[in-house]
Amino acid sequence: MIDFVLTENDQKILDSVRAEALVCRKYARYYDEHEDEFAPDELEEAKDFPPTMSLFGNRKDDDTSVAIMSMLLSAGQCWGDYTVRMRRGSGGLGNAALRAAGTPEQVEKWGDTTLAMAITEPGCGSDPSQVQTTAVLDEATDEWVINGEKIFVTTGCRCDGVVVWATLDRAAGRAGIKSFVIEKGIPGFEVTHKEKKLGIRADDTAAMVFTDCRIPRSNLLGGKEEIPKASSGGFRGVMKTFNMTRPAVAAIGLGIAEAALDFTREHLKEAGFEVEYGGSLQSQPAVVQKFHELEGLYEAAMLTVMNAAWLSGEGKPNNVEASIAKAKGGSSVRQITQGCIEILGPMAVSREHLLEKWFRDVRITDIYEGTGQVQNLIIARNILEYDRTELK
Ligand SMILES: Cc1cc2nc3c(=O)[nH]c(=O)nc-3n(C[C@H](O)[C@H](O)[C@H](O)COP(=O)(O)OP(=O)(O)OC[C@H]3O[C@@H](n4cnc5c(N)ncnc54)[C@H](O)[C@@H]3O)c2cc1C
Structure with missing residues (x-):
């Protein structure tokens, strides 16, 4: 049975990753402007946090599956800042290939x-x-x-x-x-x-x-x-790398999109528009209704990621589900970050804030490791039972 409920131990790991992510976020603008020039004090400040993977050492047998947790960890790190996460070293895509093949x-x-x-x-x-x-x-x-x-x-x-x-x-x-x-x-x-x-x-x-x-x-x-x-026997082998990395790319985008949603919710509140849950959507102001739609996109996309990861964790085929997660994630995060900009207006594109950067950063998740269009092609071939020559 699918179970996405986190154990207390996993929740602690995620909380620790989010705390570290907030430290990383302080350097987000620096890296956006200086690219790969290391911030002099970054590593000093972040050194108190244990490397994420070492936290996994505390896991117990009854904890949430590693596959699902790895998605939540990627999202949690990128909620802080994508690029700082990359620079703090969690391996590259080649490491995923090494593990897979x-x-x-x-x-x-x-x-x-x-x-x-x-x-x-x-x-x-x-x-x-x-x-x-x-x-x-x-x-x-x-x-x-x-x-x-x-x-x-x-x-x-x-x-x-x-x-x-x-x-x-x-x-x-x-x-x-x-x-x-x-x-x-x-x-x-x-x-x-x-x-x-x-x-x-x-x-x-x-x-x-x-x-x-x-x-x-x-x-x-x-x-x-x-x-x-x-x-294509051998080729399928090398393509296996993507069965976990495609959902992970979607999780990365969703972590960034969640940061955009949090920022927007906060600013709506400051402007007097409290986002309420549970009541009728129609009774809420249009701007809040729009925000709810964006949150709905986030939730739906995150569920596709968790589903693909869960299948992988269970050792079941997840080729199509990985493509669904990537396609849905890639398009949702574009709509979410753009929607947040629409809600907040001019302040959203100011470099005083990170929203405009998150809008730029998520774009890649619909390109690398197979574009959204190509994922849709893979999904369509599967649903229609066409091969590569029949649908291209
Ligand atoms: C920042 C960045 C990082 C990257 N990192 C890596 C990396 O680490 N390793 C690596 O190997 N590559 C990497 N890539 C490359 C990326 O994977 C490719 O750009 C991507 O796969 C698309 O290939 P292409 O650029 O040749 O576009 P093309 O294949 O020429 O496609 C161009 C456009 O046509 C669309 N298209 C193509 N075929 C179809 C079709 N049959 N039906 C409908 N639409 C179609 C595509 O979706 C795309 O929009 C990276 C790219 C970027 C921008």
Whole structure:
């Protein structure tokens, strides 16, 4: 049975994360303006808080599932500030890939490093099966030789290494795509560019080039070198990474959107409009009705995230539910933050407050790890029982 009720222990963990998030929020504007230049006093001030993952060590067997808690933790951290959370180090998307597909030896070797994930290329984004970066095995030296270009790699500058998607055989299509761990400092691996972005500015986004970059044979994630005969068996394996990260991206956006809702509720109250619950909606002022609609969007989207996470925690397939959470989350957080701006008027776009920044920061959650449109395509294919060739 689905049960989202938190245990006392989990509630304590969440309270601690929210307290830390408020400290991080103090640096939100600094990072928005200075991008990846470290705030001199940030780490000093935050040092009293235990790293979030260490709190997990206190968990008991009867606590809420780890999958659900990890969503609530992501949301709770981002309620403070997305970019500061990223900078305080909780690994990159490549770490999720390592956990999903790495061998125990690989997890042991790279588990404590920060790994970015490089799929997108100048000619390949929404359809990752079009990856052009190549990996060729040099049997004489037992090394893979990687050649290609990757763009828009989150944490590409500050990471210790990157999980790179490359094809062993372009003719094999999706089945030929594998992922490889490439550590920084290896000859032939160059970070070539850092993006200037609309939002999430402290979270660096990089382009990189691999030129005859040689890595050990054992750096193939999961270690399976053969290309499966069935058209997409291997590809499904690498795509598994997204079954938890897509709901997590939605949770990140929802954490930011919740901050926007809290800010708006407070300012409505100051203006004499108390948001009341339980009574008839029609009897409340239009501005409060609008606020309730935004809160409804938040609740509905959060339930899709919890559902996808719960399925994952139960070891059940959640491919479609992960896409539903991502699509619903990505569109809801845009509507929520924009709606908050509409409610509050000009003060909402002032840089005196963080609402305009939250509006910019949430935009990414409907783009990376598969855009909203592509998630809707995945959902539609599933409902209509069409394959990739029939609905594209
Ligand atoms: C800040 C930022 C960070 C990122 N981080 C990473 C990262 O860490 N690693 C990584 O590999 N990539 C990353 N990306 C890249 C991101 O995943 C891609 O931008 C995204 O997948 C879309 O690919 P594309 O840009 O090539 O757009 P395209 O695939 O060219 O799509 C352009 C538009 O067309 C729409 N579209 C495409 N196909 C369809 C279709 N069949 N039906 C309907 N609409 C469609 C898309 O939704 C999109 O709106 C990041 C991007 C940004 C902006």
